[in-house]
Amino acid sequence: GAGVSQSPSNKVTEKGKDxxxxxxxxxxxxxxxxxxxxxxxxxxFLIYFQGNSAPDKSGLPSDRFxxxxxxxxxxxxxxxxxxxxxxxxxxxxxxxxxxxYGYTFGSGTRLTVV
Amino acid sequence: RKEVEQDPGPFxxxxxxxxxxxxxxxxxxxxxxxxxxxxxxKEPKLLMSVYSSGNEDGRFTAQLNRASQYISLLxxxxxxxxxxxxxxxxxxxxxxxxxxxxGTSLTVIP
Numbered sequence: 001g002a003g004v005s006q007s008p009s010n011k012v013t014e015k016g017k018d019x020x021x022x023x024x025x026x027x028x029x030x031x032x033x034x035x036x037x038x039x040x041x042x043x044x045f046l047i048y049f050q051g052n053s054a055p056d057k058s059g060l061p062s063d064r065f066x067x068x069x070x071x072x073x074x075x076x077x078x079x080x081x082x083x084x085x086x087x088x089x090x091x092x093x094x095x096x097x098x099x100x101y102g103y104t105f106g107s108g109t110r111l112t113v114v
Numbered sequence: 115r116k117e118v119e120q121d122p123g124p125f126x127x128x129x130x131x132x133x134x135x136x137x138x139x140x141x142x143x144x145x146x147x148x149x150x151x152x153x154x155x156k157e158p159k160l161l162m163s164v165y166s167s168g169n170e171d172g173r174f175t176a177q178l179n180r181a182s183q184y185i186s187l188l189x190x191x192x193x194x195x196x197x198x199x200x201x202x203x204x205x206x207x208x209x210x211x212x213x214x215x216x217g218t219s220l221t222v223i224p
Contacts (some may be wrong), residue, residue, distance in 0.1 A: 042214055107157050
């Protein structure tokens, strides 16, 4: 596609429910990243996928968070048993052939846990 | 120590002014440097890459000082539309991630 597509754009969920956030990167981009941004805060790295390599999960805040990337393209971030502190904007980004090109963000999923 | 540090501001400047932001990074092995712009409630967007020799894009000039481990962004002739948060981004070129500063807030006042 023309850009990084994320869905849903907004999600309100009850505390304790599971949610799935989807990211469709730019076609041909081999690297995909998930970040989250709380209100008024900077970007927090969550997880990184590069081609067929094992993902870098070092930023996932707890074992309630997991992500997968199927077929080297679409990625799903899953948050189990959501907590209020999970409320944030979840941003996905992709890039081609590594860091020297910078990367392109999707418009994000705004998650609100009530 | 954070990988990337920025003065959060806010910077409030009149239209037409020149404003400069600095950003310091902690890892001397850092290889790639960028400035991103983030408008309120929007995703960050790449403003410009920062090259060793410095580079210019219209009213925007980026500089890299490897010896002192900082990068800068200069905006000349500020426009109202320049109001945003400017994020400094550094990569180690190891294939894992970019490091974002927390951003510097700029408001250009009429």
